[in-house]
Amino acid sequence: MQMRTLQITFLLLFTLSLGACGFHLRGQNEFALPFQTLYIKSASDYAPFIVELKRAIEASGVQVTDSAGQAQLTLHIVSEISDKQILSLSGAGRVREYRLQYRISLRAFDQKQQEWLTPEEITLRRDFSYDATQILAKEQEESLLYQDMRSDAVQQVLRRLNHARPLPSQ
Secondary structure, eight states, rough: OHHHHHHEEEEEHHHHHHHHTOOOOOTOOOOSSSSSEEEEEOSSSSSSHHHHHHHHHHTOOEOOOSSGGGSSSEEEEEEEEEEEEEEOTTTSOOOEEEEEEEEEEEEEEEOOOEEEEEEEEEEEEEEEOOOOOHHHHEEEHHHHHHHHHHHHHHHHHHHHHTOOOOOOOO
């Protein structure tokens, strides 16, 4: 009985110390964004990146609005581009490796058109080997890599928005 009490006490102390050091699970964003409402302007409201971005922003306590007039800040996703390039070929001329690239161009401004984030681009790259005998598996791997890059881009956008402030007029 005493050993069990000691184990529970140790587990409780360990859990409390993890919380005290700032530990949190990956994907559990604790961003305190400097605005309460945001409008996301993009070519498609239903693109996987936009859906994931809206979900992450709402999870951080910011309301995503339906129009720029209702929002303190507008996040303009200028472009979202997925690209696939051949990285290397075998001696027989078959593809051995691909490089996947995912780019997001964005900017943010308030209702007075004052810049909060100057136009910038987030670029992510992943290399993966290709084997023609495992086509389905490699297509799934490619899809998972793009999904991972999208999630990474969402986190980068949130970090940028977390530090966004009105830029001085020039």
